[in-house]
Amino acid sequence: MLHLDLISTLKDIFGRFDHVRPSHARGVFVAGSFTPTNEAKQLSAAPHFDSPSTPVIARFSLFTGIPDLPSNTPQATPHGLAVRFLIGDDTKTDIICQSSVLFPGATGEEVLAVFQSFRDNTVEEYAKDHPAAASFLQEDRKIPKNFGTQSFYSINAFKFVNASGKSAFIRYRWIPLSGKQYLTESELEAKGPNFLFDELPGVFAQGPIIFKLVVQVAGDDDVTNDCTKIWPEDRKLVELGTLTLNKVAGEEELPPQNQTIAYNVFPGVQGIEPSDDPIIATRSEVYRISSQIRRDAKV
Numbered sequence: 001m002l003h004l005d006l007i008s009t010l011k012d013i014f015g016r017f018d019h020v021r022p023s024h025a026r027g028v029f030v031a032g033s034f035t036p037t038n039e040a041k042q043l044s045a046a047p048h049f050d051s052p053s054t055p056v057i058a059r060f061s062l063f064t065g066i067p068d069l070p071s072n073t074p075q076a077t078p079h080g081l082a083v084r085f086l087i088g089d090d091t092k093t094d095i096i097c098q099s100s101v102l103f104p105g106a107t108g109e110e111v112l113a114v115f116q117s118f119r120d121n122t123v124e125e126y127a128k129d130h131p132a133a134a135s136f137l138q139e140d141r142k143i144p145k146n147f148g149t150q151s152f153y154s155i156n157a158f159k160f161v162n163a164s165g166k167s168a169f170i171r172y173r174w175i176p177l178s179g180k181q182y183l184t185e186s187e188l189e190a191k192g193p194n195f196l197f198d199e200l201p202g203v204f205a206q207g208p209i210i211f212k213l214v215v216q217v218a219g220d221d222d223v224t225n226d227c228t229k230i231w232p233e234d235r236k237l238v239e240l241g242t243l244t245l246n247k248v249a250g251e252e253e254l255p256p257q258n259q260t261i262a263y264n265v266f267p268g269v270q271g272i273e274p275s276d277d278p279i280i281a282t283r284s285e286v287y288r289i290s291s292q293i294r295r296d297a298k299v
């Protein structure tokens, strides 16, 4: 019931739209490739960390389940970046991130309670004794110049295992090569409601959007089963590689049958395993059901 309740409550809040994601509804697919550093394979035996270059199909998105949500509003944040590594015919793995380090609940049940308080207009009351929800709701999120001028975070922890069997718990970050760049209020006022999408082809015409993939490695005492607990900033950071996004995906990268692509939180490749973070299993099942509902929706 939990998984369906999560989906259904998102739809209660944002509306019911066939073929549309109930969260991060509005997005754009982009294509490019990933090149690993030498350090990457020392941490994880995953195939894309031991291959010169792996093609990717990624999707930038706005928050909420509203399909025509404007770009120039804080309600559209945190933004999403989902990256699929196309490793081989039957092998792929995804990293799904958002542009905030904060998340409002540590378990599926807690997240459902947050969603329900939104739906019932009791969220301010709820936030009073739920600090993670309060921080997430009150965060002052700026709007970036384009999708590629902000960092993205995996929130959930994963377990890396290298070829010798050595393991480490990590959280992913995508760091923009351009540095973080946000719009001032007056710059934002001059932008049209769809500027993040309308301007993207022009951004690519000037050059690729590039992110460094970095992992924050957990210390011995850092919790891995509560994504609302942020690890201290002095933890080791290891650069795993470079993501180069070249263009808005066209028919070549995204044939019609793949337009309903469903990203998966469960890594599904050797060298990367879920941690004991309960949100991972919840998300995995919610995304599976949600994408099935999207695909099966009657036109």
Ligand code: HEM
Pocket (backbone or CB within 6 Å): 006, 007, 010, 020, 021, 022, 023, 024, 027, 059, 060, 061, 079, 080, 081, 082, 096, 097, 098, 103, 107, 108, 111, 153, 154, 155, 156, 261, 262, 263, 279, 282, 283, 286, 287, 290, 291, 294
């Ligand atoms: C219990 C917690 C969560 C629930 C219930 C939830 C729910 C959902 C749902 C229903 C979708 C649409 C899936 C589809 O139809 O393919 C979705 C997509 C998405 N979620 Fe979550 N989510 C959760 C946690 C998170 C977290 C922790 C992050 C960030 C790290 C995140 C980032 C995203 C992104 C970026 C997408 C869009 C993926 C795409 O572009 O296809 N979500 N979420």
